[in-house]
Amino acid sequence: MDLGVLRKVGHNEQVEVTTPFIITGYNGKSRMVGDFRALNTYNIPDTYPIPRIHETLTQLSQAKFIPAMDALKGFKKNVLTENGRELLRILLHCGIYEYLKMPFAITHTPSHYQIMINTIFNDNVSEGWLTIYIDNIIVFSETWENNLIRLEKVLQKILQVNLKISLNKFHFAYSELKALGHVLSGLSLGIDKNKVAGLLLKPMLQTKKQIQSFQVFSVHYRQHIKEFARISKSLYNFCDQQTVYEMTEESFKAYEELKKALTNFPFLLIPY
Structure with missing residues (x-):
């Protein structure tokens, strides 16, 4: 006030x-x-x-x-x-x-x-x-x-x-x-590690909302992740409101692969 x-x-x-x-x-x-x-x-x-x-x-x-x-x-x-x-x-x-x-x-x-x-x-x-x-x-x-x-x-x-x-x-x-x-x-563009540090401490996504939030977050850095579309495909399914939450082995693998990519990212040259 x-x-x-x-x-x-x-x-x-x-x-x-x-x-x-x-x-x-x-x-x-x-x-x-x-x-x-x-x-x-x-x-x-x-x-x-x-x-x-x-x-x-x-x-x-x-x-x-x-x-x-x-x-x-x-x-x-x-x-x-x-x-x-x-x-x-x-x-x-x-x-x-x-x-x-x-x-x-x-x-x-x-x-x-x-x-x-x-x-x-x-x-x-x-x-x-x-x-x-x-x-x-x-x-x-x-x-x-x-x-x-x-x-x-x-x-x-x-x-x-x-x-x-x-x-x-x-x-x-x-x-x-x-x-x-x-x-x-x-000359170059990288990821701010401080932005991903807290997120990567989470061992597992517990809810559909958390999966969607992580997906939106990772899209922000998709330019740094090789084959991002292929890796994240199984997580994209959870963006559908009709999809029932069920963390499959494929989804868990995609989540772990994206986490790894976010911590081992390449610097991109500008223009890229």
């Missing part, structure tokens, strides 16, 4: 509310999200494109300096209308609250944010030295002089629109850095 994200509303028996829950990411960090699955079924999908991660990363070819930064709580820059707030109410033990700014778990939240951030930096992106994947802002230059000039332009715009940057994820003049789940430079 102090951040202006939520506000308490009066009790009304006709108000529809949802119960929030806590999710934990692969990095071990937790956050509260509302269960807006019912609302999402009525949302009209936003067709604004989210950049493809590998296309974004390959733009860094030949770059010698790669400053990068993350917008802090970027989604919270999208302020909701009064009608939108009424649809996004959650029930806590101390009362009913409504979101004042766009929360996670709404289907078109990433697209709305991508529109906003692209509008801010449109000129720089068009010049070909800046790439943005949702809240990840990456500058790339072949010389130190250009690096300083371009970084100054980006920071000036950030100040103008009052964006906040996470200091923990602000890389000033790296020639190699970790971003978007990868280790990248102007």
Whole structure:
């Protein structure tokens, strides 16, 4: 509430509310999200494109300096209308609250944010030295002089629109850095081992949901896994909502093979 994200509303028996829950990411960090699955079924999908991660990363070819930064709580820059707030109410033990700014778990939240951030930096992106994947802002230059000039332009715009940057994820003049789940430079592309470490400690997938989650995760790194389609074929069957959960020997073998590939990955040359 102090951040202006939520506000308490009066009790009304006709108000529809949802119960929030806590999710934990692969990095071990937790956050509260509302269960807006019912609302999402009525949302009209936003067709604004989210950049493809590998296309974004390959733009860094030949770059010698790669400053990068993350917008802090970027989604919270999208302020909701009064009608939108009424649809996004959650029930806590101390009362009913409504979101004042766009929360996670709404289907078109990433697209709305991508529109906003692209509008801010449109000129720089068009010049070909800046790439943005949702809240990840990456500058790339072949010389130190250009690096300083371009970084100054980006920071000036950030100040103008009052964006906040996470200091923990602000890389000033790296020639190699970790971003978007990868280790990248102007020459090669690898997998960030920290992103897969927690996942690989799990000895066995226990539920259909876990299998689907692992499948989505591994697809993110399919470029690094030889014969990915063949290996993961048996796991793809679990993406079908009608499929009954049953971890077969073939599925278990595919799971173990993908885990091994994720820890023994090749670095890819850019362009690749």
